[in-house]
Amino acid sequence: MIISIDTASDTPIYQQVRDEIIKLIGTKELKSGDELPTVRGLAEDLGINPMTIQKTYNILKNEGFVEIDRRIGVKVAGLKNLKDDNFEENLKKILLEGKARGYSQEELISEVKNLDI
Amino acid sequence: MIISIDTASDTPIYQQVRDEIIKLIGTKELKSGDELPTVRGLAEDLGINPMTIQKTYNILKNEGFVEIDRRIGVKVAGLKNLKDDNFEENLKKILLEGKARGYSQEELISEVKNLDI
């Protein structure tokens, strides 16, 4: 599982790791039922504090993306619709920023279509 | 100009104000050349410190969304293409989060189309 973080970024590391894992789910590189690395293992790989990964996994659980089983570990949750007002708000916000930056409707749509290539 | 902020949120106020203003530019409620409220005026309206707005305006200037004219105040910059790698990265990230949440390509595209209504 390829996750890259940037310790010099101003987004918190736990957040970056969350985003990266969600991206992997979005691209289907991680599918329902797939197991995620252990907290300790991933922390070592990334050279960061295990507590940071712990926090990431808790967030992902609360958001419904993963399930945590003390015996098995962490695995990607079954597909349900995780539609969320807050998410739609954020999506709209960034799409409007795109408009403000001068992107046309067509350009934004092609960004969406490019995801499935 | 209607801007709403949430002082209890964990996203910084200056950031929220930035996002709100960019949304207004995105929806064309603010057009090139329109004047923004004065630093002090907006700060008073929102019940926050002028320096916070000062920071917001400075960021918007650096991002190219507004121009600051000592004589007049702050106004929305002329339309140029403010395409930015970082922005595209963020857009892609949130679109993939949409996929991970179970949104279909069509649903995401209709979000884009809804912007122009």
Place this chain on the structure above:
Amino acid sequence: MIISIDTASDTPIYQQVRDEIIKLIGTKELKSGDELPTVRGLAEDLGINPMTIQKTYNILKNEGFVEIDRRIGVKVAGLKNLKDDNFEENLKKILLEGKARGYSQEELISEVKNLDI
């Protein structure tokens, strides 16, 4: 005389006008004895307050670049060496910034040579 200013810039207008005039002297587009526009005329051309140009001319006089004769107006001063510690300090500062930005000695020297083309 072609002078362009940017009212949205954060360098004061009087400063911009000063810099532009000095650039014209540096490129020999303005030579010793040449007359500068009147305060009022230049202010009108640029669409700014005459006091601003007045300030510019005073600065240029104090720096030794121009002479002001109440009867004739403002003209470029005779060539003398206006070497100045402060200037050398500034030059060194910006050259070092060039090094910090990764410019090589050769690149900086070619910038100097390009002035005479």
Place this chain on the structure above:
Amino acid sequence: MIISIDTASDTPIYQQVRDEIIKLIGTKELKSGDELPTVRGLAEDLGINPMTIQKTYNILKNEGFVEIDRRIGVKVAGLKNLKDDNFEENLKKILLEGKARGYSQEELISEVKNLDI
């Protein structure tokens, strides 16, 4: 790290500190990876408010000269070419001012060469 500021100057303190740090990078007294003093530490040393240094570091980050790692603090960024139109503009402006002041091409070139001594 020796940084001197002049609180009576009309160039902002945060700007002076920025310039001083860039000079240190330019002279290689600060190299890639070197850690800068903490915000509070440097502020105390200089007898100024921490927010002023905060602003300096933020500017340096945006300009690409430093990286801010939450875990460590602020360090000099890896060498990349930070070439910038605005910088070249400024360089040209001051070089032309040199010509206007009567410096010959050779004198200006020797200023560049002196940097490497």
Place this chain on the structure above:
DNA sequence: GTGGTCTAGACCACG
């Protein structure tokens, strides 16, 4: 009038 800078001191998030 406008934006820009600075202070002193507080509180928070991150790791």
Place this chain on the structure above:
DNA sequence: GTGGTCTAGACCACC
């Protein structure tokens, strides 16, 4: 420990 945010109130430069 680090940097980041915010306040309340002051003073300054520019036009």
